[in-house]
Amino acid sequence: MPRRVVVTGMGLITPLGTGVNEFWGKLIAGRDAVQEITTFDSTPYASHTAAEVSGVSFKGGDRWLYFLDTAFKGALIDSGLFARPRALEGAGIHVGTVLGGILAGQQAWAGCGAKPSSYHLYSGAGHLAEKYGLKGDTLTVSTACASGTDALGIAYRRILWGKADIIIAGGADTLSEFAFSGFNALRALTKTKARPFDKNRDGLVLGEGACFLVLEEQGFAERRGAQCYGLVSGYASRSDARHLTAPDREGAGLAWAIQAALASSGLKRPGYINAHGTGTPYNDVMETKAIKSAFGQGAYEIPISSVKAMIGHSFGAGGAIEAAVCLLALKHGCLPPTINYQEKDQDCDLDYVPLKARETAIDSAMSLSAGFGGQNAALTFEKA
Secondary structure, three states: OOOOEEEEEEEEEEOOEEOHHHHHHHHHOOOOOEEEOOOOOOOOOOOOEEEOOOOOOOOOOHHHHHHHHHHHHHHHHHHOOOOOHHHHOOOEEEEEOOOOOHHHHHHHHOOOOOOOHHHOOOHHHHHHHHHHOOOOOEEEEOEOEOHHHHHHHHHHHHHHOOOOOEEEEEEEEOOOHHHHHHHHHOOOEOOOOOOOOEOOOOOEOEEOEEEEEEEEEHHHHHHOOOOOOEEEEEEEEEEOOOOOOOOOOOOHHHHHHHHHHHHHHOOOOOOOEEOOOOOOHHHHHHHHHHHHHHHHHHHHHOEEEOOHHHHOEOOHHHHHHHHHHHHHHHHHOEEOOEOOOOOEEOOEOOEOOEOOOEEOOOOEEEEEEEEOOOEEEEEEEEOO
């Protein structure tokens, strides 16, 4: 029989809280985690807000490892594998990240000591493999803001093709002045609130966090009596190959990724789309065009939402968190809202689930990511 890939556990640390239940409860309630920045002095910059993970001791580069450990351990516990270390020996680890241990790097550049090992992009996956004794393939994926999505997609393919039975995959990144200053220079940050798809949107809000999902071959999961959030049923990625920061205005690369992911899953149209939805003028129009290109008039029948207005854009963690959102929407029959959406834009005229969560039973969902460098990726999920 063809192999199928199921998700049996998830762990999260986000600006809305830690763990599945706290995160989901606040997300569905439309809670806004954006606030004044506390982890560094934002006075020199035009924007002063971000979505930070609160209640975490900030000690140099330890924040990065803390995020990794918290989300990874949470996923193992949720899946039931934490208490079964022998089942994990051959498991793989895929970590999506944009900046890795950037906070440790900032310290080194400021002359506070030698360059620490936790700065390197690959240090996260290596740290987790050593800590938990996992000897499967250890992979770091850094494809801009599509990193978390690609880490999950590559893990899905490896299990589907019989190269592994278990891979814990996801993404993690911390908020940093280094990244904040760059986005400030690009004038990509809002001075008020992120408003995905709203006519008056004027920029994104940065965030941070981590999320890991436990992906397993279905038969392997069933034999150990594991729970199941749903199936990963399709994945595709595509490059715009045109500009370092600006997306293709027509969304051709993202549209291709959507169609290819659907083709690999066998779906004609998902019941819900969790959009990349940054709240920047160009991204939201591009993404709307890509969805219309992929689905034609059927695009108007698909509910879509962006959670970045609540939790910010968490770089490599974003795609992984949004994949978890899709799976939780499947499980609970409820779609998270696009908060701060007030005024319709004629160029963004789809169903963006404005302001309040929507109770809707769905059988399938799709998560989209569109990163700098034209990195586009799409994942599809279905009920098991």
